[in-house]
Every structure is written in structure tokens, then in C-alpha cells.
Amino acid sequence: MVSAQSSNLVQTHSLLMMKSFLIWTFTLAVCLLVVGFPLVVLMATIGCLLSIVLQSVMPANAVLVVAGGLVMLNVMAVLIAAGVLTAKGIHPKQVKWLSWLHGEAEKTQTTVYAACPLTCEINQ
Secondary structure, three states, X not given: OHHHHHHHHHHHHHHHHHHHHHHHHHHHHHHHHHOXXXXXXXXXXXXXXXXXXXXXXXXXXXXXXXXXXXXXHHHHHHHHXXXXXXXXXXXXXXXXXXXXXXXXXXXXXXXXXXXXXXXXXXXX
16 A cells, blocks of 8 residues: 555655656747847857867768757757756746746736825725
């Protein structure tokens, strides 16, 4: 009985870790694509220059090697960052700025109209 319960807990914990890892992977990939656009432009510029330099050494596939290296670098960075965040036990629901990820509406301030300080206090 105890062995079955501990096995169930281990299985549940591993499923939660896998879910957290996949959510972190998705979130970091989206953030890299959307927010990291200047970084992508910088990497493309460096990649173009690097493929021009490598063109003299390996003329047939310099662009393929550089493009594959940049894509692999981005994928590995996302996977390593997701693994580190999952290993530290940080769940995406604990991060304040990820409220868009789990459908929570941000708390908005109530509207205060310009005339309200003049008219709201009037009692008739």
C-alpha cells in the first residue's frame, strides 16, 4: 500500500516537472521571438558576416553551417534556461509577469474622471 502511494507520488511529481519544463520552453521561445527581436537582428548580422568569412574556407556550405549553428544555439539556450528554471522549482504560475500565460486578467485601476473631484463630493 505504501509502495503504491510513493510510486504514485513520484509519477505525479515527474509529470508536474515535465509540464513545468514544457510550459517554460514554450514561454521562453515566445519571449525570444517577440521580445528578443533586436537580438535576432544582431544574430542575423553576425551570422551574415561569419558566413562571408567562412565562404573562403568552405565555399559549398558556409551559410548552412552558420544558419544551423545559430538555430541550434537558440534552441539550446531555450532548453537550458527551461531546464534550469524547472530544476530550481520555479513554476510559471509563480512569476508575476506571466499572467497572460494562464489566462489571469491583470488588475486594472478604476477610472477617475477629471470632473469627479468636483462633483463626487456633492450631496443633495
